[in-house]
Amino acid sequence: MLKKLTRNMLAGVATVGLAMSMGTAIDANAADGDKTKLRIQTHFSTETLSGQMAQEFIDDVSAMSNGEIEIEMFFASSVVKSAETFDAAATGILDCDMTGGAYQTGKNPAFQFAGDLTGGYQNPYQQYAWLLHGGGYDKLNELYNANNMEFIGWWIPGPESLSSTKSFKGVDDLKNWKFRSPPGVITLIFEKLGASPIVMDFNEIFTALETGIIDGADAANITNNVGLGLYDIATETNYPGFHSMPADHLACRKDVWEAMPDHHKAILKVGMQALGLKNSTINEVKNAQTAKELREKGIKLNTWSDEDLAVYRQAVQDSWVEFATTPESKELLQSHLDFLRELGAMQ
Structure with a gap:
């Protein structure tokens, strides 16, 4: 908010007094910053x-x-x-x-x-x-x-990495896998692949993992996952990330x-x-450094196969269309897709 000059400040500036005597308007806000x-x-x-x-x-x-x-x-x-x-x-x-x-x-x-x-x-x-x-x-x-x-x-x-207390080598491991999910299309994608997403706040993830309410979490990349303490409990992850950015x-x-x-x-x-x-x-x-440190601690960093990634991406594209139910969502999605096609990153 803009500050007003105090009486003391006005009194201390001779030019202001002169200007006022001449009936000239003074921009007090600009003078004070x-x-x-x-x-x-x-x-x-x-x-x-x-x-x-x-x-x-x-x-x-x-x-x-x-x-x-x-x-x-x-x-x-x-x-x-x-x-x-x-x-x-x-x-x-x-x-x-x-x-x-x-x-x-x-x-x-x-x-x-x-x-x-x-x-x-x-x-x-x-x-x-x-x-x-x-x-x-x-x-x-x-x-x-x-x-x-x-x-x-x-x-x-x-790209983010998923953390898991169970085997996490590919799509087959998603069956009945309970995990913390943010709200949005990600829940739809993973439900199509057999997982059980549970939407919860960021601050609830550690306790939910610790108590077994969830088997894993979609939280952040591996470096921020370390900061959240997730790999103190989760023994597996995927790297590099692919599912979300x-x-x-x-x-x-x-x-x-x-x-x-x-x-x-x-x-x-x-x-x-x-x-x-x-x-x-x-x-x-940091992710490259963190990956090395996690391997040294015995955390399994799984790289998913091209076949598993293709299954995931098909679920993604199906879910985009299903999720975009309003004019605004359809327009915004189309803008992204048009740009990706211009880059040659999507057909």
């Missing part, structure tokens, strides 16, 4: 690599704005549950949401395609290319603005965004683009 204060929640804890990257984003934004943008970050969904963050921001409990669009599929299945194409893109850079060069910003904000939010940017850790977002309430000066908007948008690049590249490095 602009301030933007944001309350943001992320589902990542400070112990995870992504949580540490979120803190780096805060530091970068503060430095670039010369302290004009102040961010109070609530880590590990400490205010509301992860899936409730978007609504908490849209209704004023928070200002911004730093979780992911796919949590909001209950509002509109289009949010699935605003957060995770579930195996459509092969790497984060293809997905960023759609955002930056395929009309992604405009497409996403058609959806976000209709829900009183402004989409600002993505940060994509890369969620794009975490920064989205702020529309009136909060519109009240910001243009240079603050630019700082946040460019800051997210910088976070995206740093996050994807550091996760690529």
Whole structure:
């Protein structure tokens, strides 16, 4: 919010007194500088690599704005549950949401395609290319603005790995496999393959694994899974990841965004683009290191066969069509598919 000059400050500036005596209007807000204060929640804890990257984003934004943008970050969904963050921001409990669009599929299945194409893109850079060069910003904000939010940017850790307390070598091991799943199309895909997805909050995964409520989890990539403590219980995983590559977002309430000066908007948008690049590249490095460490600890890292991956991808494409039930979801899905075909990554 913009500050007003106090009486003492006015008294201390001779030119102001002169201007006032001449009846000239003074822009007090500009004289004191602009301030933007944001309350943001992320589902990542400070112990995870992504949580540490979120803190780096805060530091970068503060430095670039010369302290004009102040961010109070609530880590590990400490205010509301992860899936409730978007609504908490849209209704004023928070200002911004730093979780992911796919949590909001209950509002509109289009949010699935605003957060995770579930195996459509092969790497984060293809997905960023759609955002930056395929009309992604405009497409996403058609959806976000209709829900009183402004989409600002993505940060994509890369393909995720599933963790399991049971054998996890291929599609056959999915039969009756109970696992934590985020909401959205991923539940439909795995149900088609015989698994039993259970939607639960990020913070409930460890206890559910520990108590045997679930056999495994769709949580994050192997590095963030380590930060969550999942491999203290789960003995198998898949690497490299293939099933999902969620794009975490920064989205702020529309009136909060519109009240910001243009240079603050630019700082946040460019800051997210910088976070995206740093996050994807550091996760690529860390995942390779983590894979080596997990093998040394006796965790089985399974690489699924081409045949199993083909079965999975067929279930994915069938589920996309089945899940896209609204005009917005069909349009957003088609935008992704058209772009992938332009890249030659899909027929």
